Amino acid sequence: MIVGEDGALLAISDLHVAYAENRAIVEGLRPGSPGDWLLVAGDVGDTVEDIEWALGLLSRRFAKVVWVPGNHELWTPPADPVTLRGEARYRHLVDLCRSLGVVTPEDPYPIWRGPGGPALVAPLFLLYDYSWRPEGLDTRDAALAEAYRTGIVCTDEFLLHPDPYPSRQAWCAARVAETARRLDAREPDLPTVLVNHWPLLREPTRILRYPIFAQWCGTEETADWHLRYDATAVVYGHLHIPRTTRHDGVRFEEVSVGYPREWRPRPTPPGKLRRILPAP
Ligand SMILES: [Fe+2]
Numbered sequence: 001m002i003v004g005e006d007g008a009l010l011a012i013s014d015l016h017v018a019y020a021e022n023r024a025i026v027e028g029l030r031p032g033s034p035g036d037w038l039l040v041a042g043d044v045g046d047t048v049e050d051i052e053w054a055l056g057l058l059s060r061r062f063a064k065v066v067w068v069p070g071n072h073e074l075w076t077p078p079a080d081p082v083t084l085r086g087e088a089r090y091r092h093l094v095d096l097c098r099s100l101g102v103v104t105p106e107d108p109y110p111i112w113r114g115p116g117g118p119a120l121v122a123p124l125f126l127l128y129d130y131s132w133r134p135e136g137l138d139t140r141d142a143a144l145a146e147a148y149r150t151g152i153v154c155t156d157e158f159l160l161h162p163d164p165y166p167s168r169q170a171w172c173a174a175r176v177a178e179t180a181r182r183l184d185a186r187e188p189d190l191p192t193v194l195v196n197h198w199p200l201l202r203e204p205t206r207i208l209r210y211p212i213f214a215q216w217c218g219t220e221e222t223a224d225w226h227l228r229y230d231a232t233a234v235v236y237g238h239l240h241i242p243r244t245t246r247h248d249g250v251r252f253e254e255v256s257v258g259y260p261r262e263w264r265p266r267p268t269p270p271g272k273l274r275r276i277l278p279a280p
């Protein structure tokens with residue numbers, strides 16, 4: 001944990017608290033100082049009850065918690081008594097966050113004024129649009145057909161409903177347009193910390209074990225956002241490949257915990273919060 005007088009801007013994602021071992025990780029997450037903020041970059045859990053448990057616990061410990069939805073939050077799993085779908089489910093989670101004091105993509109972007117700041121913290125919900133396709137597969141239909149042929153199909157196809165949008169890519173297009181409008185309208189004098197569950201750039205997906213899976217990981221539309229919106233850091237998860245990379249000089253932080261079967265073999269213990277600001 002980071003110990004500092006005035007706090008730090010910290011991040012984590014992909015808590016997946018349906019797993020008991022991951023629940024224990026969340027129970028162990030504590031700020032290093034009273035001023036710490038925590039960015040939670042999606043995939044907290046699958047059910048509304050689990051999401052409420054985790055965000056409730058974290059919001060009582062950290063000075064501020066900022067959340068963006070991952071694909072798992074947007075699922076409508078058969079076992080969840082909350083049967084809302086798509087946009088209605090997202091809005092329900094936004095209301096839940098607001099009741100906990102957690103900042104969402106629908107709220108004014110907060111300014112981190114602690115060490116390494118000031119910076120505008122922008123939680124984003126952008127989804128994906130199947131534009132990251134394998135070489136030679138020019139359409140979404142072709143890429144999806146290849147995914148089914150090879151058996152690498154994201155569960156989103158069955159559980160992440162886009163209602164009332166006709167498709168997930170239509171929902172993505174609406175989110176990208178609205179988010180760009182908000183970012184364009186920001187006071188341009190501060191650097192930004194962009195937080196999105198899915199990577200803004202395709203580059204980090206190049207090391208996926210199954211490259212065909214990239215179609216569920218982001219959109220070409222955000223390829224220049226780290227530059228266009230003056231990012232000092234970009235925080236994301238979803239890939240379950242925690243690491244730090246640089247693109248065009250901008251720091252990208254993949255901050256996922258991932259599933260127990262993924263983190264167990266790693267030499268470092270899971271659940272270490274990543275420091276975003278002050279820059280390491
Ligand atoms: Fe995840």
Ligand SMILES: [Fe+2]
Nearest residue numbers: 043070071238
């Ligand atoms: Fe995810």
